[in-house]
Amino acid sequence: MTENASAAATPLRVLLVDDHAMVRSGFRMMLSVEEDLEVVGEAANGAEAVVVARDVRPDVVLMDVQMPVLDGIEATRRLVAEDLGRVVILTTFDRDDYLFDALDAGASGFLLKNAEPEQLVEAVRVVGTGSGILAPEVTRRVIERMTGERPAPPRPAPPGLERLTDREREVLVLVGRGLSNGEVARELFLGEATVKTHVSSCLAKLHLRDRVQAVVLAHQAGLITPAED
Structure with a gap:
């Protein structure tokens, strides 16, 4: 425990x-x-x-x-x-x-x-x-x-997406690709605590409950393409 x-x-x-x-x-x-x-x-x-x-x-x-x-x-x-x-x-x-x-x-x-x-x-x-x-x-x-067998047209951008900083948007895309905080940190050469802060900011600005919803939003909003996955 x-x-x-x-x-x-x-x-x-x-x-x-x-x-x-x-x-x-x-x-x-x-x-x-x-x-x-x-x-x-x-x-x-x-x-x-x-x-x-x-x-x-x-x-x-x-x-x-x-x-x-x-x-x-x-x-x-x-x-x-x-x-x-x-x-x-x-x-x-x-x-x-x-x-x-x-x-x-x-x-x-x-x-x-x-x-x-x-x-x-x-x-x-x-x-x-x-x-x-x-x-x-x-x-x-x-x-x-989602990106291969079940392609779906992107939905309108959710409210708040335009409020994300460039870094927060990068983090959201990587979270949407299924990366953990540690993997995002290595990808962007950031500290894991910094990534956690960015994730929390994304969730707050987009009115999302957790990173599960962030994964769905990133795909539905067209932020991630099959090529990126």
Whole structure:
């Protein structure tokens, strides 16, 4: 456990959503040993997730995509609309198109179902403290599909884009390509703390919740072309 996690006054509250009880049980075992995390509920489908979330008010929701009654995408949209927790989508890559829909619905992160326990725990902590997270494999796979097999016409430039400095725009483009803060720092010969400041400024000026939304915006606004990826 990290020092910051140990110092947390209140455990992050987690809701597990998956139609397979064994999967939920596995995630519960992974998270229950962490003192700064608390599993406060489970749901077997999206509709049930919304009901449970209204009751337990989780900080983070680990959300499967393919479920009966109500899928994870629509459930994410409803949870975000009611501010019932930040959603991390768990994916197996079998339907990449779901990822784009979930991003539009407001998901704060993506993680592979076969991720190591440490990755799952870290994802919950990162998203629960207000940031977004994309597994590197997910980022690159999504970008490949977005720029290759699923080209889409650029949308009108979002409000605030003209307020970015040249450096902030450079940082936004690299974040949109899936680079971490450390990778952006090496690419631009900057300190990682400086990159973090630029990312925060971009999010504030563009009224984005996290870097996950920044990835989507960079592509939808036409800031990144297939050649750049």
